[in-house]
Amino acid sequence: MRLSVRPILFCLSLLCLPALAAPVAGLYQVREAVADQQPETRDAAMQRALQTLVQRLTGDAEALQSAKLEGLRQDPQQIVSQYGYEGDVLLVEFDPASTERQLRQAGLALWGANRPAILTWWLAESAEGSQLIGESQGPATMLRDAAQHRGLPLRLPLGDLSEQLLATPEALAANDPQALREASERYAADALLAVQASESGGTWQATWRLWLGDEREQGKAEAADPAALADAVLLAVSQRLAPRFLVKPGAAESLTLVIEGAxxxxxxxxxxxxxxxxxxxxxxxGQRLTYQVSASPEQLRAQLALGQLQEVAEPQGAAVPVDSADAGTAAAPQVLPRSNQLRFRW
Structure with a gap:
């Protein structure tokens, strides 16, 4: 039976689903440390919060400097729904609709709330040895805070004895971390991040490698303390990931998306x-869903890869016939592929 309207499948959103791209909680909520609650201190922290938010949504450290955002830079509170203090932290809640409208009017490409879930193997090295930071250990809070600050869904391994033995400096530095990949399977994450952090001469340094599918990114970071180092690493990771998923104003086209095996x-x-x-x-x-979407093919491919969907070729006979220029000839019509349709399956 063929249905042309959205069925009662919405209720299925409450079912237990595979862990794929994770929606970022608190994407429009920013925390900035403050020394006091004076107006000048608050205004400076509000500016930092705006910079943090814009960087989260665009992946671009220079995006806020756009001439079209001058009014927003001068008055960030025009997109603030509320703010308050939690101890020595200014907590700012930005309004999603107002924020997105201003950024899109400035011509900026935005990254949505659904982002790759990143399993992070963070190895802290010291003179006493190396320790993998597991999800129940004290430093895990520092990593989660840094991930929230940079708008990334972070996951940590359990850090049990078998994983502590597995996470050696050599394993984290490998070009192809097969052992880490195998150990990561049970966490159902989209990306794998391996970080080696150490302190030298009063400065903290890290080398990081990120794998998303078969693609790898890598870099180095340096900071004055472990918390600042975690923030620097996850900022760099965010900046590398964002261009893959940004939805650019005016760059999208109307595409037909067919999902098989759904x-x-x-x-x-x-x-x-x-x-x-x-x-x-x-x-x-049946098990075939047909959607109309507004995206570029590259954006759509990157996003569906997070769901572990694979692109499939157009079936035979799905091409669009084009009549011959000379209607009087007996030649068969040309057949051109439908470039505005993409097909995927699990």
Whole structure:
């Protein structure tokens, strides 16, 4: 049976689904440390919060310097829904709709809330030896705070004895960390981040490597203390990831997306993946879903890769016939592929 309207599949969003791209909690909430609650201190912290937010959403450290955002730089509170103090921290809640409207009017490309879940193997090295930071250890809070500050969904390994023995400097520095990949499978993350952090001469340094599918990014960071180092590493990771998923104003086109092999348990996960592209479900035919989306093919491919979907070729006979220029000839019509349709399957 073929249906042309959205069915009652929405209720399935409450089912237990595979852990794919993770929505970032508190994406529009920014915390900035303050020395006091004086107006001048608050205004400076508000400026830093705005810079942090814009960088989260664009992946660009210079985005806020756009001439079209001069008014926003002068008065960040025009997009602030509320703010307050929690001890020595200024907590700022930005309004998502107002923020996105201003940034899009400035012509900036934005990264949506659904982002790759990153399993982070963070090895802290010292004169006493090396220690993997597991999810229940004290330094884990520092890493989670840095990830939240930079708008990334972070996961940490358990850090049990087997993982402590596995996470050697040699394993984290490997060009192809096969052992880490195998140990990471049970955490169902989208990306793997390996970090080696150490202190030398009063300065903290880190070498990091990031794997997203078969692609690798790497870099180095330096800071005055472990917390600042964690923030620097995750800022760099965010800046490398963002260009893959940015939705650029005016760059999107109307595409037909066909998803094959879509069972009920995958529907809600698929809806989350397609959220940045204004997806509209057009039809359901068995296990085949057809959507209309607004995106570039490259953006769509990058996003669906997070859901472990694979692109498939157009089936035979799905091409669009084009009549011959000379209607009187007996030649068969040309057949051109439908470039505005993409097909994927699990």
């Amino acid at each position: 069972d009920l348990s995958r529907f809600a996960a698929l809806e989350r993946l397609l959220e940045p592209f204004a997806a509209r479900l057009q039809s359901i035919d």
